Amino acid sequence: MAKDTINNVKLGLFISSAVAILIISLYLIGRNQNFFGSNFYLRARFSNINGLIAGNNVRFSGIQVGTVDKIRVIDDTTVEVTLIIDKSMKPYIHKNSTAAIGNDGLMGNKVINITPNKIASPVIEEDGLLFTRKAPYTDEMIEKLSSTNNNVEVLSFKLVNTVDQLNNSKALWSILNDTTIPVNLKLSINNIKEASIKINELMDVIHEIAKDLHEGRGTAGMLLKDEKAATDIKQAIANIDKASQESVTAIAAIDSVVQQLHEDMFYGKGAVHTLLRDTQFVSRLNHSMDNIEKGTAAFSEDMEALKHNALTRGYFKKQAKKTKSVK
Amino acid sequence: MKLFAPIRSFLSETGSVARFVSRYFQEIFQPRYEVRQFIRQCFTIGYKSLPLIGITGFIMGLVLTMQLRPTLLSYGVVSKLPVMVSLAIVREIGPVISALIFAGKISSSMGAELGSMKVTEQIDAMEVSGTNPFKYLVVTRVLAATLMLPVLTVLSDAIGLYGSYLGVNIKDHTSLGLFFFEVFNTLHFGDVLPATIKTFFFGFAIGIIGCYKGYNSSKGTEGVGRAANSAVVISSVVVFIIDLLAVQITDVLGLN
Structure with missing residues (x-):
């Protein structure tokens, strides 16, 4: 009898566990399908x-x-x-x-x-x-894909043409086969490298100059930074301005002098005017010069006559000897 | 006439099985009810079969998982392993394997037990003593088999799914929570209910065939052996036939 009870308990446990599993499974499945709950x-x-x-x-x-x-x-x-x-x-x-x-x-x-x-x-x-x-449905995606495929086909065809043209291009192949190009390229790159180094150095110098300028060193720096220099320059400019103003007065004075001179020269009675403008004076001068010429010629003849004159001949001989001895 | 002998014996066998079944349904609703004997049979048939069916279910779950894995791996859907295994176990393998093991264990023991009682004329003695041997021996056994096989199947499914979980964890790694979440996410009432309902029919068929063969055995000890043997063979075949009918019916009802 006691064994029966134990067996019954075992059986109850066995059945209830299976029923519990079945119910829990059905509940879990039902919950997924929203059969239960609100x-x-x-x-x-x-x-x-x-x-x-x-x-x-x-x-x-x-x-x-x-x-x-x-x-x-x-x-x-x-x-x-x-x-x-x-x-x-x-x-x-x-x-x-x-x-x-x-x-x-x-x-x-x-x-x-x-x-x-x-x-x-x-x-x-x-x-x-x-x-x-x-x-986006799969069918539509496939439709789009097929149009993309068409495009790819056209593209690949064009690519083949391009590659053909590239293959047939003698210029391109000559460039590709030219072994000197890499060397030159390398040299160019080296030059660029050197140039860039120099540019760097230059930039350093410029930087230095800019720094100097900023700090007010050097003439330019002084010009830019020194306030005293600026005052001096201002003063100098003021002076120049003043001088120029004075020069304007001076020039005016010179101008009036020149004007006076001009008038005197053309219309005055002084020596200059006579020299430059009096034609009568010129003809008289010419006449005087003629007379002097004639006078001189007559004097020369007189002198010649004196040389041959007995009274004076001896003097002239003495003179000639003196000249010879000097030579 | 000789040519028709097998057909005639088949037909007469079918007819007597039908009469046996109808007598079962007559007796089951008539008092007096053999409750104590029924519970004892439940214990013997159900509880004592659990280790065997549990081990079978566990191994089936584990093996099925390991067998399916390479194929799913080649399709790149190893993550669907719990889905596939749970569907296979719950819909088909759990009920059918449990029923076959159950048939092997219970149907043969019923055939042998009732057969030996028949040949030793214990059944006749019972009738003489005023006990209804059909009610006491057959109804309790068949009812116990009908009700215990679904219980065993549910437990076997659960153990099989646990085996499958261990099988998944041999090569991959998944948590028990995730595994069972995926299992219950896959399963629908349409998977669980028809499979559970058909196990009642399996249990009934196994019980009734075992009892029929034992109850109608003859020719001494040889008849007992034959009764036990044919009970197992026929009930196994009937399990598959009922399975075929069940899948057709669920398909017609749109539960598949």
Whole structure:
């Protein structure tokens, strides 16, 4: 009898554990399908549901929030999908959220993705209709891919042509085969390198100069920085200005003198005017000069006559001897 | 006439099985109820079969996982291993393997036990003493088998899934939580309920065939051996036939 009781306990444990496992499994499966717990319904209308079936998952911002309850055709272009959503998600789903059909992985089941909108909007009511967005379907993707393929084909054809032309280009091959080009290139690069080093040095010098200028060293620096020099220069400029003003008066005075001179020269009675302007004076001068010439010639003849004169001959001989002895 | 002998014996066998089944349904609803004997049979048939069926389920889960892994790896979907194994175990392998082991263990023991009782005329003695041997021996056993196989199958599925979890962890690493999350994410009522319901039919078929063979055995000890043997063979085949019918029916009902 006691053994029977123990056996009964064992049997009870055995059966209840199996029943518990079955119930827990059914509950877990049911929870995934939203058979238990508090839910609410939402609707979404699509033109094409792409193989979505009842029981597919619904995600809100990537979180599993419910499943597809039923699908019914409203008219020839509209299919209405009813979604069962966990009631705890209700405060987060707004009226302007959009539903789109997507894929769970590359080969997975269809899912409905509900995406929230950033613009504020009231919370959706039960059995409300969600906006829908057309997701890129595989067929459309393949269509696009085929047009891309066509483009690639054209591109590759053109590429082949280009490569042919490049291959046939003698100029290009001569450039590619020319072994001196790399050497020259290397030299050029070296030169550039050297030039850049020199530019660097130059920049250092310029930097130094700029530093000197900044610190007021050197003539230029003094010009830029020394306030005393600036005052001196200002003074000098003022002096120059003054001098120039004075020179203007001086020039005016000189001008009046010249004017006077001019008038005197042309219209005055002085010696200069006579020399320059009196033609009568010139003819008289010429006449005087003629007379002097004639006088001189007569004097020469007289002198010749004196040489041959007995009274004076001896003197002239004495003079000639004196000149010879000097030589 | 000789040519039709096997057909005739088959038909007569079928007819007597049908009568046996109808008698079972008549007796089960009529008092008096042999509750104590029923519970004892449940203990013997159910509880004592658990180690055998548990080990079988565990090994099936582990082996199935390890066998499927290379194929899934070549498709790059090793992460779907829990999904595949759980579907296979819950929908088909768990119920059928459990039923076959159950048939091997229970159907043969029923055939042998009732057969030896029959040939030693204990059943007749029971009838004389005023106890309904059909109610006491057959109804309790068949009912116990019908109710215990689903229980064993559920436990076997659970143990098998745990074996599968260990199998996944031999090469990869996954947590028990993630594994069972994926399992329950995959399973639907359409996977669990038809599989559970069909185990009742498996259990009933195994019990009724074992009892029929034992209850109708003859020709001494040789008949007992034959009864035990044919009980196992027929009940194993019937399990598969019921499985075929079950999948057709669930398909027609749209539960698949």
